[in-house]
Amino acid sequence: MKDSLKNTLSQIDIKQFQHDLISWFIEEQRDLPWRKDADPYKVWVSEIMLQQTKVDTVIPYFDRFLKKFPTIESFAAADDEAVLKIWEGLGYYSRVRNLHSAVKEVVGNYGGVVPDTQEEISKLKGVGPYTAGAVLSIAYGKPEPAVDGNVMRVLSRIMLIREDIAKASTRKVFEAAVRELIDHEHPSFFNQALMELGALICTPTSPACLLCPVRDHCLAFEDGVQSELPIKSRKKKTRHVDLIATVLKNNKEEFLIRKRPNKGLLAGLWEFPNVERNIHFEQSKAALQAYLIQDLQLETKLENGAFVRVDHVFTHLTWTIDAFAGELNPNIEIGQEYKLVTKDALEEYAFPVSHQKIWQAYKKQFA
DNA sequence: AAAGCGGGGCG
DNA sequence: CGCCCAGCTTT
Numbered sequence: 386m387k388d389s390l391k392n393t394l395s396q397i398d399i400k401q402f403q404h405d406l407i408s409w410f411i412e413e414q415r416d417l418p419w420r421k422d423a424d425p426y427k428v429w430v431s432e433i434m435l436q437q438t439k440v441d442t443v444i445p446y447f448d449r450f451l452k453k454f455p456t457i458e459s460f461a462a463a464d465d466e467a468v469l470k471i472w473e474g475l476g477y478y479s480r481v482r483n484l485h486s487a488v489k490e491v492v493g494n495y496g497g498v499v500p501d502t503q504e505e506i507s508k509l510k511g512v513g514p515y516t517a518g519a520v521l522s523i524a525y526g527k528p529e530p531a532v533d534g535n536v537m538r539v540l541s542r543i544m545l546i547r548e549d550i551a552k553a554s555t556r557k558v559f560e561a562a563v564r565e566l567i568d569h570e571h572p573s574f575f576n577q578a579l580m581e582l583g584a585l586i587c588t589p590t591s592p593a594c595l596l597c598p599v600r601d602h603c604l605a606f607e608d609g610v611q612s613e614l615p616i617k618s619r620k621k622k623t624r625h626v627d628l629i630a631t632v633l634k635n636n637k638e639e640f641l642i643r644k645r646p647n648k649g650l651l652a653g654l655w656e657f658p659n660v661e662r663n664i665h666f667e668q669s670k671a672a673l674q675a676y677l678i679q680d681l682q683l684e685t686k687l688e689n690g691a692f693v694r695v696d697h698v699f700t701h702l703t704w705t706i707d708a709f710a711g712e713l714n715p716n717i718e719i720g721q722e723y724k725l726v727t728k729d730a731l732e733e734y735a736f737p738v739s740h741q742k743i744w745q746a747y748k749k750q751f752a
Numbered sequence: 753a754a755a756g757c758g759g760g761g762c763g
Numbered sequence: 764c765g766c767c768c769a770g771c772t773t774t
Contacts, residue, residue: 431769432769433769433770434769435768435769435770436768436769436770436771437757437758437759437767437768437769437770437771438758438759438760438768438769439759439760439761439767439768439769440768440769441760441761442759442760442761442768443769474758474759475758475759476757476758476759476760477757477758477759477770477771478757478758479757479771479772480757480770480771483771483772510771510772511770511771511772512771513770513771513772514770514771515769515770515771516769516770516771519769531769533768533769533770534767534768534769534770535768535769536769552753553753553754554753576769577769580769581769583769584768584769588767589766589767589768590762590763590766590767617766619765619766620755620766621755649756649757650756650757650758651757651758652757697758697759698758698759698760699756699757699758699759700756700757700758700759701755701756701757702756702757737758737759738758738759738760
């Protein structure tokens with residue numbers, strides 16, 4: 386441990402801090418569906434869903450997930466398309482692919498019992514340092530740190546830690562701090578309380594210090610510098626891609642959809658056939674025709690203009706998609722990544738939100 | 753160590 | 764518009 390951390394810890398009444406924090410949590414915690422019991426499977430699912438995702442967004446997904454897959458065995462037995470469908474719209478789809486893989490591992494090789502040690506649980510796909518600590522502390526009562534963005538923000542203020550939280554190595558500094566601070570009698574409450582404090586009081590902008598239960602322990606508040614913390618270097622700009630997409634229907638009321646590759650952006654999700662718009666193409670429609678003929682070898686008849694434009698923002702990328710409607714030659718041959726499906730069947734597949742918007746616009750105009 | 757990976761909401 | 768969110772994996 387660094388000397389600076391030791392020095393800071395010596396200024397904090399750890400027992401009093403634990404008491405003030407946990408008492409507040411017991412009194413003020415939100416009533417959330419994953420707090421009804423400490424079933425390791427449910428805790429695990431909730432922690433994966435909550436990665437980079439707000440509580441309000443997760444709640445309906447969590448309820449629907451547990452209704453469809455109430456036990457770890459039922460989820461292990463799910464097929465891949467159902468797994469993606471239940472996650473549709475939640476984002477970061479590798480989370481659910483990894484969770485499914487890990488759950489099958491637990492059911493197959495651990496008798497359906499989620500491992501309760503750092504070494505074993507960390508071997509599971511998608512279980513990193515945060516999730517391991519969260520499941521071990523919340524479901525098993527082990528005094529392991531669970532350091533997420535909330536915890537780094539809260540502790541950077543309380544302990545006046547000025548290291549860049551955007552750096553991967555910085556997490557270890559906070560884990561060392563938590564190991565010193567954590568209440569060994571109540572690890573679950575302690576970890577959850579730190580995160581709850583970050584969500585409700587010690588917020589990124591304008592923290593509610595006057596309502597804070599651990600204000601008296603906070604070195605940043607003492608110096609009046611809470612708004613300067615945490616230190617976080619900012620990221621680079623996103624790039625932009627223009628796409629043209631097609632909603633193509635044949636004379637049997639079937640639509641052409643395509644499965645994305647199993648790696649990379651939106652892996653394994655379904656979409657309407659589309660192509661990156663080449664800057665050298667003057668006309669979207671000309672580029673689209675070229676793609677349809679060359680890549681799909683389709684004979685199609687397109688409507689005149691795009692029926693919708695969809696702008697979509699990712700963390701690292703933005704899309705502008707112009708979507709065209711068209712008729713499809715009934716006798717075409719399609720590659721294995723394509724499917725022809727009816728309107729009802731289409732909606733059983735998992736689509737990214739951008740393509741859901743295309744579909745909604747299509748139905749509104751042509752249905 | 754840095755980049756890739758979703759989507760929604762807020763100021 | 765940028766930033767934030769109960770992060771992990773790959774390169």
